[in-house]
Amino acid sequence: MFFSKMLIPTMxxxxxxxxxxxxxxxxxxxxxxxxxxxxxxxxxxGWKVMKRINRILKEEMDAIGAQExxxxxxxxxxxxxxxxxxxxxxxEMFRLKDRTDRDMCLGMxxxxxxxxxxxxxxxxxxxxxxxxxxxQTKLRDEARPKSGILRTREFIMKDSYSFDADDxxxxxxxxxxxxxxxxxxxRCGLKFYQVESDTGMMGGATAxxxxxxxxxxxxxxxxxxxxCYAANVEVARSIPTxxxxxxxxxxxxxxxxxxxxxEASGFLKVEPPYFIKSLLLIASEGPVxxxxxxxxxxxxxxxxxxxxxxxxxSKEEILTTLGVEAGFIGPMGHKIRILADKxxxxxxxxxxxxxxDHHVKGIRPGVHFNAEWHDLHTAKEGDYCPQCNASLKIKKxxxxxxxxxxxxxxxxxxxxxxxDKNGKEMPIIMGSYGIGPARIAAAAIEQNNDKDGxxxxxxxxxxDVEVIPLNVNDTxxxxxxxSLYKELNNNxxxxxxxxxxxxxxVKFKDADLIGIPVHVVIGEKSLKDNNIEIxxxxxxxxxxxxxxxxxxxxxxxxxxxxxx
RNA sequence: CGGGGCGUAGCGCAGUUUGGCUAGCGCACCUGCCUUGGGAGCAGGGGGUCGGAGGUUCAAAUCCUCUCGCCCCGACCA
Numbered sequence: 001m002f003f004s005k006m007l008i009p010t011m012x013x014x015x016x017x018x019x020x021x022x023x024x025x026x027x028x029x030x031x032x033x034x035x036x037x038x039x040x041x042x043x044x045x046g047w048k049v050m051k052r053i054n055r056i057l058k059e060e061m062d063a064i065g066a067q068e069x070x071x072x073x074x075x076x077x078x079x080x081x082x083x084x085x086x087x088x089x090x091x092e093m094f095r096l097k098d099r100t101d102r103d104m105c106l107g108m109x110x111x112x113x114x115x116x117x118x119x120x121x122x123x124x125x126x127x128x129x130x131x132x133x134x135x136q137t138k139l140r141d142e143a144r145p146k147s148g149i150l151r152t153r154e155f156i157m158k159d160s161y162s163f164d165a166d167d168x169x170x171x172x173x174x175x176x177x178x179x180x181x182x183x184x185x186x187r188c189g190l191k192f193y194q195v196e197s198d199t200g201m202m203g204g205a206t207a208x209x210x211x212x213x214x215x216x217x218x219x220x221x222x223x224x225x226x227x228c229y230a231a232n233v234e235v236a237r238s239i240p241t242x243x244x245x246x247x248x249x250x251x252x253x254x255x256x257x258x259x260x261x262x263e264a265s266g267f268l269k270v271e272p273p274y275f276i277k278s279l280l281l282i283a284s285e286g287p288v289x290x291x292x293x294x295x296x297x298x299x300x301x302x303x304x305x306x307x308x309x310x311x312x313x314s315k316e317e318i319l320t321t322l323g324v325e326a327g328f329i330g331p332m333g334h335k336i337r338i339l340a341d342k343x344x345x346x347x348x349x350x351x352x353x354x355x356x357d358h359h360v361k362g363i364r365p366g367v368h369f370n371a372e373w374h375d376l377h378t379a380k381e382g383d384y385c386p387q388c389n390a391s392l393k394i395k396k397x398x399x400x401x402x403x404x405x406x407x408x409x410x411x412x413x414x415x416x417x418x419x420d421k422n423g424k425e426m427p428i429i430m431g432s433y434g435i436g437p438a439r440i441a442a443a444a445i446e447q448n449n450d451k452d453g454x455x456x457x458x459x460x461x462x463x464d465v466e467v468i469p470l471n472v473n474d475t476x477x478x479x480x481x482x483s484l485y486k487e488l489n490n491n492x493x494x495x496x497x498x499x500x501x502x503x504x505x506v507k508f509k510d511a512d513l514i515g516i517p518v519h520v521v522i523g524e525k526s527l528k529d530n531n532i533e534i535x536x537x538x539x540x541x542x543x544x545x546x547x548x549x550x551x552x553x554x555x556x557x558x559x560x561x562x563x564x
Numbered sequence: 565c566g567g568g569g570c571g572u573a574g575c576g577c578a579g580u581u582u583g584g585c586u587a588g589c590g591c592a593c594c595u596g597c598c599u600u601g602g603g604a605g606c607a608g609g610g611g612g613u614c615g616g617a618g619g620u621u622c623a624a625a626u627c628c629u630c631u632c633g634c635c636c637c638g639a640c641c642a
Binding site for chain 1 (some may be wrong): 565570574575576577590591592599600601602603604633634635636637638639640641642
């Protein structure tokens with residue numbers, strides 16, 4: 001491909017709207033343009049990257065026996081009403097009516113439609129298992145699109161669905177996907193972790209996410225430095241740092257205006273872990289007092305699983321319910337339901353005295369208060385691994401894929417059933433598995449860039465190699481360059497040929513920005529010694545090679561890079 | 565949906581506080597010359613509903629009201 005003929009609108013300056021590195025570079029290097037919030041145009045370079053990623057997705061999905069299909073993007077409401085999601089999902093679903101006033105929606109995901117198809121076509125256990133996938137546009141009217149193509153309102157997703165006759169079958173389909181995902185992300189050149197994750201509204205028992213570590217990520221993941229424990233903070237367990245039992249006597253202490261743990265801790269010169277944070281929350285059942293250690297944060301999702309939806313109490317509610325000013329709540333002597341994090345089960349602590357401007361030292365669980373014990377804290381850096389007790393670290397990460405065991409949630413509501421060996425009607429057992437190719441591209445950039453631009457992993461780069469004649473008005477330069485371009489193409493390589501009449505500096509800058517992994521530079525200087533240069537984008541390392549043997553050398557270098 | 569910020573040429577910005585001549589700068593773009601190993605130089609040139617609507621005023625990019633768009637933080641994320 002000739003550079004001069006291709007739409008590659010590089011920019012020297014960064015558009016002010018971009019924040020994330022991948023977003024800035026994709027705009028600057030001419031990969032994407034924004035149409036509106038969360039809606040992006042893929043320019044030729046960007047689309048080539050997407051196609052290469054999708055190729056890998058298809059190869060690995062086909063390899064585990066999944067079959068590609070294509071489902072509509074516009075769905076009749078009826079199917080979504082049957083699973084309840086027409087009502088469960090609120091503004092995030094794009095809805096419309098057809099000309100006969102029938103309710104329709106734009107697909108945000110395709111469990112409903114895949115299950116509908118299974119219900120229609122699968123009759124017998126002999127038809128199972130099945131795995132169907134598609135690479136299809138999804139639409140979600142996101143509350144807050146962000147970070148360029150990382151979170152958009154319209155996006156392409158590889159989504160696959162497994163249909164099995166029993167749980168063993170589901171386990172197998174699930175594992176096949178997990179293995180395929182490892183291959184896919186490795187082939188795409190990403191650093192990633194498979195982590196335990198929340199099943200969310202998908203329902204079902206087991207779910208994992210594939211996470212590419214990056215500061216641009218929206219999720220925090222917890223990783224054990226020693227064993228394989230890895231989990232999204234949304235579900236992560238952890239063992240808090242152990243405390244000494246300080247053997248305090250039970251006594252009231254004066255703490256004027258010291259409301260927060262931080263303030264009281266500084267005032268009393270006692271570390272935050274020796275405090276009990278007492279939070280009054282209003283659940284549908286009424287007020288609930290929740291206790292976590294002073295150095296911990298309440299994990300709202302964990303609590304929601306126990307008491308349902310809740311909100312924090314207002315200052316007035318605290319006063320009328322507990323008879324104490326906010327900031328001085330203690331766990332002692334209340335008649336309402338009390339839940340506490342398990343880490344508070346031993347030791348003695350400081351907490352509010354249920355009396356303005358006073359705290360109490362020496363509070364002992366079981367003696368001065370009782371509670372229902374649960375895991376209610378958010379795992380944090382420095383906590384210990386629930387599996388092996390080594391220390392935990394926390395990283396930001398981009399969710400690039402997920403796998404869910406759905407069970408029979410969708411098959412039951414859409415009547416996707418089969419007859420088993422005994423002629424008994426059973427619901428199909430399902431799994432659902434997603435990958436966001438645009439997120440793979442963004443994560444690859446986030447993980448591979450320098451001050452000059454993108455450094456693509458060779459598997460998903462828009463071209464295999466860029467040929468750069470420095471002076472297009474020099475006959476010898478162009479002879480050598482044209483012939484190399486032709487031969488590289490003939491050898492099945494995808495080549496970008498910078499035929500523009502630009503100064504060398506411009507070409508080098510653009511080449512670095514665009515990030516094709518291997519550059520071949522043809523300049524008069526080297527040609528005098530009958531040499532050209534091969535440059536590796538990632539290291540900036542250059543090597544002179546004789547013109548005569550150039551083709552073989554270049555091909556070698558490209559293959560070496562591809563196998564890394 | 566709550567909080568904050570920003571809309572002036574394709575991109576980056578100045579001008580807005582304190583209204584005042586023809587709305588400016590850098591880059592990009594076009595023409596010519598020149599140049600060719602890290603975003604060259606010189607000369608000439610094109611490009612603007614100052615996000616939009618209404619208002620105040622002799623006079624509005626600038627002040628007032630409404631509105632639209634975009635970004636960031638939070639909530640949310642099936």
